[in-house]
Amino acid sequence: MTWLNNVNFFIKVFVAFAIMGVAWLAPNLPMSLLLVVVVIGILAVARVPGFRGYLKGAALLAGLVIISWCLNLMLQGMSWMDALPIATKMACRLIATTGAFYFVMETSTPGSILSACSAARLPPMVTLVLSLTFGIIPMLREEFERIGDAQRARGMEIDQVPFFTRLRFALARGVPLLVQAIRMAHAISLALAIYGFDTRQKRTTWRNVGLSVEPLLPFQEKAK
Amino acid sequence: MLKINELTIGFGEKPSVLTGISLDVADGESVLICGAAGSGKTTLLSAAAGIIPHLIRPGTISGQIELNGTPFSAIGKKALYASVNIVFQNVEDQLWDLSVEDLIAFPLENRGVQKSEIRQRIGELLGQLQLDSLRGRRVLTLSGGERRMAAIAAAMAARPRLLVLDEPTTGLDPSARSRLVETLLELRTEIPMLLVADQDAVSLAPLADRIGLLKDGRLSKPLSSASMMRGSESWLSAGVLPPTRMKKRRDAAAKGDTLIEVAKLKSSLTRSDGKHVLQDVSFQLQAGEIVGLIGRNGAGKTTLFQSVLGLSKVVDGVVNIDRVDAGNWTPAQRARRVGYLPQNMRRILFNLTVLDEVIFAATGSTKPNRDAAVIDNAMLSLAKYGLADHAGDNPFALSSRAQAMLGLACVESTGCSLAILDEPLLARDIDGRRMLDIFLDDLVKQGRAALIISHDLELIDDIAERTLILDEGRMVFDGETSEVWTSDAFRKLGWMPPRPVLEHA
Numbered sequence: 001m002t003w004l005n006n007v008n009f010f011i012k013v014f015v016a017f018a019i020m021g022v023a024w025l026a027p028n029l030p031m032s033l034l035l036v037v038v039v040i041g042i043l044a045v046a047r048v049p050g051f052r053g054y055l056k057g058a059a060l061l062a063g064l065v066i067i068s069w070c071l072n073l074m075l076q077g078m079s080w081m082d083a084l085p086i087a088t089k090m091a092c093r094l095i096a097t098t099g100a101f102y103f104v105m106e107t108s109t110p111g112s113i114l115s116a117c118s119a120a121r122l123p124p125m126v127t128l129v130l131s132l133t134f135g136i137i138p139m140l141r142e143e144f145e146r147i148g149d150a151q152r153a154r155g156m157e158i159d160q161v162p163f164f165t166r167l168r169f170a171l172a173r174g175v176p177l178l179v180q181a182i183r184m185a186h187a188i189s190l191a192l193a194i195y196g197f198d199t200r201q202k203r204t205t206w207r208n209v210g211l212s213v214e215p216l217l218p219f220q221e222k223a224k
Numbered sequence: 225m226l227k228i229n230e231l232t233i234g235f236g237e238k239p240s241v242l243t244g245i246s247l248d249v250a251d252g253e254s255v256l257i258c259g260a261a262g263s264g265k266t267t268l269l270s271a272a273a274g275i276i277p278h279l280i281r282p283g284t285i286s287g288q289i290e291l292n293g294t295p296f297s298a299i300g301k302k303a304l305y306a307s308v309n310i311v312f313q314n315v316e317d318q319l320w321d322l323s324v325e326d327l328i329a330f331p332l333e334n335r336g337v338q339k340s341e342i343r344q345r346i347g348e349l350l351g352q353l354q355l356d357s358l359r360g361r362r363v364l365t366l367s368g369g370e371r372r373m374a375a376i377a378a379a380m381a382a383r384p385r386l387l388v389l390d391e392p393t394t395g396l397d398p399s400a401r402s403r404l405v406e407t408l409l410e411l412r413t414e415i416p417m418l419l420v421a422d423q424d425a426v427s428l429a430p431l432a433d434r435i436g437l438l439k440d441g442r443l444s445k446p447l448s449s450a451s452m453m454r455g456s457e458s459w460l461s462a463g464v465l466p467p468t469r470m471k472k473r474r475d476a477a478a479k480g481d482t483l484i485e486v487a488k489l490k491s492s493l494t495r496s497d498g499k500h501v502l503q504d505v506s507f508q509l510q511a512g513e514i515v516g517l518i519g520r521n522g523a524g525k526t527t528l529f530q531s532v533l534g535l536s537k538v539v540d541g542v543v544n545i546d547r548v549d550a551g552n553w554t555p556a557q558r559a560r561r562v563g564y565l566p567q568n569m570r571r572i573l574f575n576l577t578v579l580d581e582v583i584f585a586a587t588g589s590t591k592p593n594r595d596a597a598v599i600d601n602a603m604l605s606l607a608k609y610g611l612a613d614h615a616g617d618n619p620f621a622l623s624s625r626a627q628a629m630l631g632l633a634c635v636e637s638t639g640c641s642l643a644i645l646d647e648p649l650l651a652r653d654i655d656g657r658r659m660l661d662i663f664l665d666d667l668v669k670q671g672r673a674a675l676i677i678s679h680d681l682e683l684i685d686d687i688a689e690r691t692l693i694l695d696e697g698r699m700v701f702d703g704e705t706s707e708v709w710t711s712d713a714f715r716k717l718g719w720m721p722p723r724p725v726l727e728h729a
Contacts, residue, residue: 154584
């Protein structure tokens with residue numbers, strides 16, 4: 001998946017918006033379903049990190065959307081036969097949209113986003129907001145997994161327990177996750193301050209940025 | 225010149241963390257501050273770097289700090305942090321999810337430096353600090369030592385006038401320490417002033433022009449490095465292990481049954497060259513044993529204990545715990561027998577109070593526990609490590625030292641067969657070493673065992689009767705500690721052996 005990671009962040013965002021547009025403009029349910037299959041297929045083929053977790057979340061989202069829309073439409077007098085395709089189409093739109101942006105988030109590091117924004121000479125605040133918006137969710141996901149590992153490493157059985165117990169344990173991780181999120185925010189703000197981030201000073205970048213973003217400094221330049 | 229004059233700082237419940245500190249660091253000078261945990265080193269360095277009071281406001285602060293004759297208060301933040309940079313002891317406090325090159329470039333990019341100049345500077349620093357192999361890696365995936373070196377490179381990138389380093393040797397293997405000292409010596413003309421706090425005076429002595437000792441927030445007059453390195457009394461009175469070794473070796477205890485047996489372990493995790501991080505690793509630990517594990521940064525030490533705990537997948541090999549194949553055990557089942565104390569306790573804390581952490585260690589459950597016996601035992605454990613008054617505190621609010629003590633209390637409460645201690649930093653001062661000795665003594669008495677992972681070779685020499693060397697994922701030495709320092713495997717590491725014990729405590 002390396003080359004996908006190196007694709008310029010703005011190209012990926014553009015494609016994600018395009019997929020969202022197609023999903024919302026899709027004229028019928030088969031086309032919506034096809035788009036969902038394509039998006040999920042790309043996530044699977046590209047081996048996007050956390051894919052299984054995304055699938056679980058997407059299934060939950062789809063279920064909730066279909067149930068709530070069916071209920072809503074039936075309360076308005078529509079038959080369930082008529083309501084179901086509409087509700088399913090709505091769920092497809094959401095899954096295609098979230099899947100596309102999930103792909104952008106998981107394949108774009110904060111560093112590559114910073115570089116793409118800096119190369120585009122965007123204002124520092126916009127650069128920061130974009131890199132944090134797209135970069136923080138994978139960081140929090142990793143932190144969530146790390147807390148789980150810490151709990152396992154200290155003897156908390158969270159693997160061989162019934163589903164609902166596992167779900168309760170996962171929800172209970174919200175408190176330490178919140179603490180870590182605050183610490184993370186503190187670390188980022190401290191790094192910004194001591195490393196001279198200034199909203200009035202346009203940033204530069206060390207990377208060569210074009211359709212792709214250079215992933216690492218070539219060896220010959222390090223040997224100088 | 226950095227001039228600190230009569231600096232007094234206090235926080236909430238501790239009104240005098242620093243009291244009347246005066247210190248000068250001249251151009252071309254390096255000053256090393258040593259002191260026990262909690263003596264105020266981090267507060268002093270944070271003030272010297274302008275973090276206090278610019279970013280962290282203390283309850284009380286008086287006195288003045290000047291840089292080249294201008295008070296810090298009269299220098300804007302932007303100008304101040306262009307002239308002064310700091311690397312914290314908890315290096316995670318200033319890192320986020322960037323690549324090594326991104327991190328080094330960050331201070332330069334923020335200041336609008338041209339691309340060619342940034343690339344050249346990254347290249348220089350990667351070369352000088354021998355970080356070439358880390359190019360393209362995400363900082364948060366590096367080992368503790370590698371992470372610290374990357375942060376130091378970032379702090380040096382913009383060539384600050386004053387570089388402040390808080391415990392820079394933490395987590396660094398002996399080669400990395402030497403490399404750091406050599407680089408800082410080479411860069412003296414580029415970065416003229418250096419203020420360092422560390423408990424490892426021996427490694428940093430070649431760098432330090434003067435050394436001052438901090439005790440209970442008061443700083444002794446910094447004296448020449450040569451004179452400070454000769455004595456031991458002033459160090460002892462400051463609560464720090466002196467440069468002349470005084471610790472005598474622990475007596476070996478009688479051995480019991482085999483508690484852990486690792487055979488031909490091969491990790492699923494691979495290195496960038498495709499080799500497995502662990503390859504055919506075998507060793508065993510018996511009841512009553514204290515065993516040391518040493519190896520370069522990135523040798524695979526972290527992967528090894530993660531594999532033993534079941535947190536890192538293995539493709540081959542066997543882990544027997546208490547003579548039972550643990551291959552099908554969950555990490556939690558293994559963790560009830562193998563206790564783990566990481567270098568940074570924050571990584572494994574998740575309960576809301578200190579007492580809850582110990583109760584969780586004893587019961588393995590986060591459910592509220594009203595069993596008086598469990599609570600009493602937890603309180604006894606906390607009292608043993610001086611934490612009884614902190615039972616209701618949030619564990620994240622404790623100092624690093626107190627968190628390490630909490631870790632000891634938790635591992636002890638687990639009742640595990642084996643305790644794995646990853647770089648126990650608390651052992652670097654007299655009080656901490658005493659606590660570690662108490663912990664190990666009790667462990668041995670109870671017929672349990674400990675594996676100490678450390679870059680502090682003198683600590684290993686003092687407390688471990690047997691030592692393992694892990695190099696490039698292979699166990700290349702397993703034998704008596706008295707023999708390890710003259711072994712071929714150790715010579716291959718290129719490290720200096722521990723200094724001989726000159727006096728006996």
